[in-house]
Amino acid sequence: xxxxxxxxxxxxxxxxxxxxxxxxxxxxxxxxxxxxxxxxxxxxxxxxxxxxxxxxxxxxxxxxxxxxxxxxxxxxxxxxxxxxxxxxxxxxxxxxxxxxxxxxxxxxxxxxxxxxxxxxxxx
Numbered sequence: 001x002x003x004x005x006x007x008x009x010x011x012x013x014x015x016x017x018x019x020x021x022x023x024x025x026x027x028x029x030x031x032x033x034x035x036x037x038x039x040x041x042x043x044x045x046x047x048x049x050x051x052x053x054x055x056x057x058x059x060x061x062x063x064x065x066x067x068x069x070x071x072x073x074x075x076x077x078x079x080x081x082x083x084x085x086x087x088x089x090x091x092x093x094x095x096x097x098x099x100x101x102x103x104x105x106x107x108x109x110x111x112x113x114x115x116x117x118x119x120x121x122x123x
Contacts, residue, residue: 001033002026004047005054013119014049015066022047025064051118068117071110076102091120 002025005011007018025045031037046060050067057063079085085106089097096114100107 001042002029002045002047003056003060005049007049011049011052011054013052015068015117015119016049018047018049021064021066051116068119070117071112071115072122074108074110076105076107079107080105088121093118093120097121 002022004018004022005014007014007016009017025047026033029045032039032043043062044060045062045064046057047064048054048057048066051065057065079088085099085108088108089099091097094114094116096111096116097108098111100109
């Protein structure tokens with residue numbers, strides 16, 4: 001069987017949308033799931049859109065995992081309009097986001113080496 005997460009529809013930190021990827025994978029594996037081609041045992045395929053693992057990729061035979069791969073960009077002008085800085089700093093599990101002052105205004109800075117690309121900061 002194949003299991004997947006909801007992707008952009010419901011997940012606040014998804015790195016990709018599940019629907020398109022799962023459709024492409026299922027199209028390729030369809031003969032194995034219908035019995036046209038055989039496998040030596042039952043197989044579980046899982047797709048998760050982010051690192052939160054709600055797709056159970058850690059206990060599947062084949063796992064596909066969407067991962068953010070770049071540090072978020074900071075728009076210092078828009079930041080105060082979009083979020084509270086203390087909440088933003090607290091959302092980072094690795095402490096990569098720190099308060100900073102830019103052009104005399106409160107903002108944040110990101111320590112690139114500490115960022116694990118989880119997506120919590122912009123969800």
